[in-house]
Amino acid sequence: MGLRLYNTLGRSLQEFEPIQPGKVxxxxxxxxxxxYAHIGNMRMYxxxxxxxxxxxYLGYEVTxxxxxxxxxxLSGDADSGEDKMVKSAQERHxxxxxxxxxxxxxxxxxxxxxxxxxxxxxxxxxEHVDDxxxxxxxxxxxxxxxxxxGNLYFDVSKFPSYGEMxxxxxxxxxxxARIEVDANKRNPxxxxxWFTKSKFEDQALQWDSPWGRGYxxxxxxxxxxxxxxxxxxxxxxxxxxxxxxxxxxxEIAQSEGATGKKWVNYWLHGEFLVxxxxxxxxxxxxxxxxxxxxxxxxxxxxxxxxxxxxxYRSQLQFSYDxxxxxxxxxxxLVERVLALREKLHGGEPTPLATLCPAAKARLxxxxxxxxxxxxxPRALAELWxxxxxxxxxxxxxxxxxxDMDRVLGLGLESLAREAQAAVDPALAAELDALVAERAVAKxxxxxxxxxxxxxxxxxxxxxxxxxxxxxxxxxxxSVAGATxSVAGATxSVxGATxSVAGATxPGSAPRA
RNA sequence: GGCGCCGUACCCAAGCGGUAAGGGAGAGGUCUGCAAAACCUUUAUGCGGCGGUUCGAUUCCGCCCGGCGCCUCCA
Numbered sequence: 346m347g348l349r350l351y352n353t354l355g356r357s358l359q360e361f362e363p364i365q366p367g368k369v370x371x372x373x374x375x376x377x378x379x380x381y382a383h384i385g386n387m388r389m390y391x392x393x394x395x396x397x398x399x400x401x402y403l404g405y406e407v408t409x410x411x412x413x414x415x416x417x418x419l420s421g422d423a424d425s426g427e428d429k430m431v432k433s434a435q436e437r438h439x440x441x442x443x444x445x446x447x448x449x450x451x452x453x454x455x456x457x458x459x460x461x462x463x464x465x466x467x468x469x470x471x472e473h474v475d476d477x478x479x480x481x482x483x484x485x486x487x488x489x490x491x492x493x494x495g496n497l498y499f500d501v502s503k504f505p506s507y508g509e510m511x512x513x514x515x516x517x518x519x520x521x522a523r524i525e526v527d528a529n530k531r532n533p534x535x536x537x538x539w540f541t542k543s544k545f546e547d548q549a550l551q552w553d554s555p556w557g558r559g560y561x562x563x564x565x566x567x568x569x570x571x572x573x574x575x576x577x578x579x580x581x582x583x584x585x586x587x588x589x590x591x592x593x594x595x596e597i598a599q600s601e602g603a604t605g606k607k608w609v610n611y612w613l614h615g616e617f618l619v620x621x622x623x624x625x626x627x628x629x630x631x632x633x634x635x636x637x638x639x640x641x642x643x644x645x646x647x648x649x650x651x652x653x654x655x656x657y658r659s660q661l662q663f664s665y666d667x668x669x670x671x672x673x674x675x676x677x678l679v680e681r682v683l684a685l686r687e688k689l690h691g692g693e694p695t696p697l698a699t700l701c702p703a704a705k706a707r708l709x710x711x712x713x714x715x716x717x718x719x720x721x722p723r724a725l726a727e728l729w730x731x732x733x734x735x736x737x738x739x740x741x742x743x744x745x746x747x748d749m750d751r752v753l754g755l756g757l758e759s760l761a762r763e764a765q766a767a768v769d770p771a772l773a774a775e776l777d778a779l780v781a782e783r784a785v786a787k788x789x790x791x792x793x794x795x796x797x798x799x800x801x802x803x804x805x806x807x808x809x810x811x812x813x814x815x816x817x818x819x820x821x822x823s824v825a826g827a828t829x830s831v832a833g834a835t836x837s838v839x840g841a842t843x844s845v846a847g848a849t850x851p852g853s854a855p856r857a
Numbered sequence: 858g859g860c861g862c863c864g865u866a867c868c869c870a871a872g873c874g875g876u877a878a879g880g881g882a883g884a885g886g887u888c889u890g891c892a893a894a895a896c897c898u899u900u901a902u903g904c905g906g907c908g909g910u911u912c913g914a915u916u917c918c919g920c921c922c923g924g925c926g927c928c929u930c931c932a
Binding site for chain 1: 859860861862863868869870871872878879880881882888889890891892893894895925926927928929930931932
């Protein structure tokens, strides 16, 4: 059985068939970089990453394209959210482009922490204005546009299937008009392709165009850039559920209006992360970033694990209780993997081809879960299953688990017990001495002294573990073990300019 | 007003016509001087409520109750 995905186009689970056998063109909506990404945003990118990983796992050659929206409302509302950081950014940088660059770097730093693989192509809207202009010219030539009040609009009445994916009905549009309709529009659903009259007084970025100096409408960027890197027809477009009705609907109209061909075959939409009070937004407060979580003592991968526990198409309720649970769970997972690794005594995990039947069965079930519209919760259950199952050797368990982790991205294979050498040698010697002293006290049945030593060490963040083989010590969980060294997701972003990534042709970008 | 989603054990969360995955937490056990850690075992005759279809429904249909999202350049 092959991969089945829930396609918003048709609202059903569909067998995935790429345009070109074995290859997948995948465009995922990226961030708007005028502020930090919050953890709700990051849920989306973990989903897109899971999709890209799953496709590769299933043997497809994937070209994953992500846009960076660095044009639009960069000037207007930079004072919302976390003002201090924004202000300092504004002070340190001189242009909106640099602010965009600042948040782009912050975004990719978060992605790296979450073990999200960098897309093959990352493209900035500001570097593709020419492509957008040519796309708009094609639309103009095909008769889909009109100029009114200084802006160029897309005329949805000329595009009969407008709103099909979202189930919009053009003749009922007036019912939904609770916001003031732009008087220049012929139809409330019409949208701007090119602005020359900026909504924002101090719109900083402007380009010359056949319609005058101005800047592109938001929707155009995705159409133009996706087609540039993936061709006029490609396989998958993913994004947030909120984009179905407007953004993606408009993208479809623009793209198909320009080419006259079907544009994207599969539309995948991720559901929201919601808070007790409702969804996360800047205005309503509760703007949590990855940094909020890591400052509170969680690791980024705890959050990834938390996300993997729910299906991407279900709303997921965020809570610190839930995150605590995910953290405890992941720690236990990490501990188990490390213990199995130690059991191997430096040996290698079993290659897939020679796995024992029980481990193999888990892997088959895992693949089935992934193929069933990316059911990461079930996939996770299989991971646990293979790690806990009696009669599966450490080598077999790890062989299967590491393979599964290619999709899950929990950094299992690169886990390593914190080397004793990493601890200050003087401290290590002192701890060893105390442990030895306690052993002597225990032997003499001086439990008072033995417990005193144990309590003292505990207060210092050192945990003792007694076992038949003797006593060992380790540093408390906050430092123990779980930070993977993520291959390919290194902080190269701090140095690299987004434009470099944007200029890289498909396929040749460095990937993990 | 229009469109859509969801309600499963103490918590998170799968399953979506054949008799309830997984994790967390709790409980019991092994080990221990006692703990901790680790490991093992265990926890829903039940899936918001009421009807209906069916040999059979958590899974399909209807109604009701409760919660949420989108229709604003929000993921």
